[in-house]
Amino acid sequence: xxxxxxxxxxxxxxxxxxxxxxxxxxxxxxxxxxxxxxxxxxxxxxxxxxxxxxxxxxxxxxxxxxxxxxxxxxxxxxxxxxxxxxxxxxxxxxxxxxxxxxxxxxxxxxxxxxxxxxxxxxxxxxxxxxxxxxxxxxxxxxxxxxxxxxxxxxxxxxxxxxxxxxxxxxxxxxxxxxxxxxxxxxxxxxxxxxxxxxxxxxxxxxxxxxxxxxxxxxxxxxxxxxxxxxxxxxxxxxxxxxxxxxxxxxxxxxxxxxxxxxxxxxxxxxxxxxxxxxxxxxxxxxxxxxxxxxxxxxxxxxxxxxxxxxxxxxxxxxxxxxxxxxxxxxxxxxxxxxxxxxxx
Numbered sequence: 001x002x003x004x005x006x007x008x009x010x011x012x013x014x015x016x017x018x019x020x021x022x023x024x025x026x027x028x029x030x031x032x033x034x035x036x037x038x039x040x041x042x043x044x045x046x047x048x049x050x051x052x053x054x055x056x057x058x059x060x061x062x063x064x065x066x067x068x069x070x071x072x073x074x075x076x077x078x079x080x081x082x083x084x085x086x087x088x089x090x091x092x093x094x095x096x097x098x099x100x101x102x103x104x105x106x107x108x109x110x111x112x113x114x115x116x117x118x119x120x121x122x123x124x125x126x127x128x129x130x131x132x133x134x135x136x137x138x139x140x141x142x143x144x145x146x147x148x149x150x151x152x153x154x155x156x157x158x159x160x161x162x163x164x165x166x167x168x169x170x171x172x173x174x175x176x177x178x179x180x181x182x183x184x185x186x187x188x189x190x191x192x193x194x195x196x197x198x199x200x201x202x203x204x205x206x207x208x209x210x211x212x213x214x215x216x217x218x219x220x221x222x223x224x225x226x227x228x229x230x231x232x233x234x235x236x237x238x239x240x241x242x243x244x245x246x247x248x249x250x251x252x253x254x255x256x257x258x259x260x261x262x263x264x265x266x267x268x269x270x271x272x273x274x275x276x277x278x279x280x281x282x283x284x285x286x287x288x289x290x291x292x293x294x295x296x297x298x299x300x301x302x303x304x305x306x307x308x309x310x311x312x313x314x315x316x317x318x319x320x321x322x323x324x325x326x327x328x329x330x331x332x333x334x335x336x337x338x339x340x341x342x343x344x
Contacts, residue, residue, distance in 0.1 A: 012038075013037070013038055013039055013040040014038065014039055014040065014075050014076065014224065014225060015039075015040050015041075015042040015069070015070075015071055015072070015073070015074045015075045015076070016029075016033050016039055016040070016041065016042055016074060016075070016076050016077070016078065016221070016224055017041075017042040017043045017044070017045075017065075017066075017069065017074035017076070017077040017078070017116075018030055018033070018041070018043070018044040018045070018077075018078055018080060019045055019050075019052075019077065019078070019079040019080060019081040019107070020045075020046075020047075020079065020080035020081025020082065021044035021045055021046050021080075022046035022047065022048075023080055023081065023082075023177070024173055024174070024175035024176055024177050024179065024213045025080040025121065025173060025175065025213045025216060025217060026044070026046075026080040026081070027175070027176045027177070027213075028175055028176065028213045028214045028216070028217035029044075029078060029080060029217045029220065029221065030044045032214075032217050032218060032221055033221065036221070038225065039221065039224075039225075040070070040071060041070065042069040042070055042071060042072075042073070042074035042075075042077075043065055043066075043068070043069050043070065043074065045065055045081075047081075049065075050062070050065055052081055052098070052099045052103035053083075053095055053098050053099050053103070055098055055102065058102075058103055058106055059106055059110075062106060062107060062110050063110065066110065066114065066116075073114055073116055074116055075116065075117060076116070076117045076118075076119060076224040077107065077111055077116055077117070077118050077119070078119045078121070078220055078224065079104055079107060079118070079119065079120045079121060080121050081099070081103075082099060082100050082121070082123075082151070083095060083096050083099035083100055083147075083150070084147070085147075086125070086145060086147045086274075086276045086278075087274050087275045087276045089145065089146040089147040089150065089276065090145065090146050090147075090275040090276050091275070093146050093150075096146050096147060096150040097150045097153060099150075100147070100150035100151050100153070100154045101150050101151075101153035101154040101157050102157070104120055104154045104157065104158050105154065105157035105158060105160070105161055107120075107158075108120070108157070108158040108159075108160075108161035108162040108165055109161040109162070111162060111165075112161055112162040112164075112165075117164070117165075117166075117224075117228050118158065118162050118164075118165040118166070119165070119166045119168060119220060119223065119224065120154070120155070120158045120165060120166070120167050120168070121167075121168050121169075121170060121220075122151050122152075122154065122155050122167050122168065122169045122170075123147075123148065123151045123169060123170065123171065124169060124170070124171035124172075124208065124279065124282035124283075124284055125143055125145060125147055125148030125151060125279065125282070126141045126143050126148050126151055126152040126155065126169065127139065127141055127142065127143070127148075127279065127282060128141075128142040128143070128144055128279070129144065129277075129278070129279020129280050129281055129282050130279075130280060130281065131281050132281065133285075134243075134283040134284060134285035135237070135282070135283065135284055135285055136237070136285045136287075136288075137169075137234070137235040137236065137237055137285075137288060138235075144277045144279070145276040145277055146276070147276060155167045155235070159233060159234070162233070163233045164228060164232065164233040165233050166223070166231055166233060166234065166236055167234065167235050167236065168220065168235075168236045168237075168238050169235065169236070169237050169238070169284060170211050170216055170237075170238050170239050170284070171208050171209050171210075171211055171239050171282055171283075171284055172208050172209060172210040172211055172239070172249075173210075173211045173212075173213055173216065174210060174211070174212060174213065174306065175212060175213025175214060175306070175311065176213065176311040177311075180210075180246075180249065180250075180253075181253045181303065181306065181307070181312070182312070182313075182314075184200070184202075184250045184253045184254065185253065185254075185257055185259070185312075185314045187200055188200070188254055188257075188259040188262040189259075189314070191262055192259070192261075192262065199262075199263035199264055199265045200250065200262065200263070200264040200265070201264070201265050201267045201271060202246050202247045202250040202264050202265075202266065202267065203245070203246050203247060203266075203267055203268065203269050203271065203272065203278075204245050204246070204247035204248075204266030204267065204268070205245070205268050205269055205280060206245060206246055206269060206278055206279065206280055206281075206282075207243060207244070207245050207280065207281050207282070207283060208243065208244070208245075208279070208281070208282045208283055209239045209240060209241075209242065209243045209244070209283050209284065209299060210239075210240055210244065210249055210299040210302070210303070211238075211239040211240050211296075211299070211302075212240055212299070212302035212303070212305070212306055214302075214305070214306070214309075215240055215296045215297060215302055216238060216239075216296070219238050219289070219294050219296055220238075222294060223294065230292070231292070236288065236289055237284040237285055237286045237288070237289065238284075238286060238289055238294070238296065239284050239286060239296065240296045240297060240298060240299040240302045241295075241296060241297060241298040241299065242298045242299050242300065243283045244299065245266075247264060247266040249299075250264055251264055252300060252303060253303065253307075256303060256304060256307055257307055257314055
């Protein structure tokens with residue numbers, strides 16, 4: 001399970017600040033902080049409360065948020081805010097760089113001055129996306145989009161202002177709010193209702209790894225609980241286990257949600273021309289995080305939990321199966337197998 005290697009509960013609640021509290025990851029961070037007895041919410045800002053695109057007012061705005069933090073300064077700030085509209089970034093370059101690079105840099109500068117730890121979330125788009133093996137933290141970056149370039153500029157700027165900051169790259173995030181699973185389920189429902197005819201068309205030549213926002217939030221907070229010296233500063237990759245294509249992801253969504261009868265046609269990326277180039281391969285290598293006890297479940301297991309959660313308006317036709325309960329039931333039905341696997 002994500003973060004199962006942290007192995008401790010803090011003696012005194014650790015104060016955590018969250019940027020981008022209205023987004024998929026931010027919402028998960030906020031509710032997990034609120035539910036944890038060893039964490040305390042220092043602040044949780046949305047765009048309405050602090051607009052990262054406000055270049056002139058940002059510096060004063062950050063100082064105001066920090067000065068008003070509950071219980072004093074936060075001990076850790078997690079930045080889940082970003083301009084993630086990949087195609088819009090191509091024509092709104094100034095906005096992309098302000099939000100994804102200049103704003104995080106200013107946060108890093110002010111937090112460094114106050115001695116506050118900074119965890120900044122980045123993306124797989126910083127890589128070219130033409131590799132064949134999972135990308136490690138130290139692999140050369142070569143973003144092919146404005147979004148990826150602005151996020152890479154943010155990585156460099158954050159670490160430049162605060163070398164002890166941790167920059168966490170992730171990929172294909174889904175959680176509360178609009179996301180890929182909901183888009184697929186919306187289309188499936190329209191076909192089942194007769195509003196739309198024909199199979200879904202989903203690209204099958206882009207390979208990556210879906211990441212459940214709840215699991216990512218859990219892992220980030222596990223790291224926040226640990227001492228900064230254990231991690232130091234630099235880059236870290238985090239995402240759910242396994243890898244897939246958008247087509248296979250969509251098929252799994254439909255099958256788990258009870259839409260197995262809805263057909264999908266696999267198509268090449270060229271079927272859907274977009275202003276921003278999509279990476280064909282963007283699987284992140286998470287071995288460094290795993291070596292420190294931070295592991296995340298498989299994306300299929302994560303999808304099962306998402307579909308069964310209150311964040312998904314489409315309830316699965318069959319309840320999700322607890323893997324451990326399924327295993328125990330299987331062993332009970334095969335006494336000889338149980339004797340072999342559980343010797344006395």
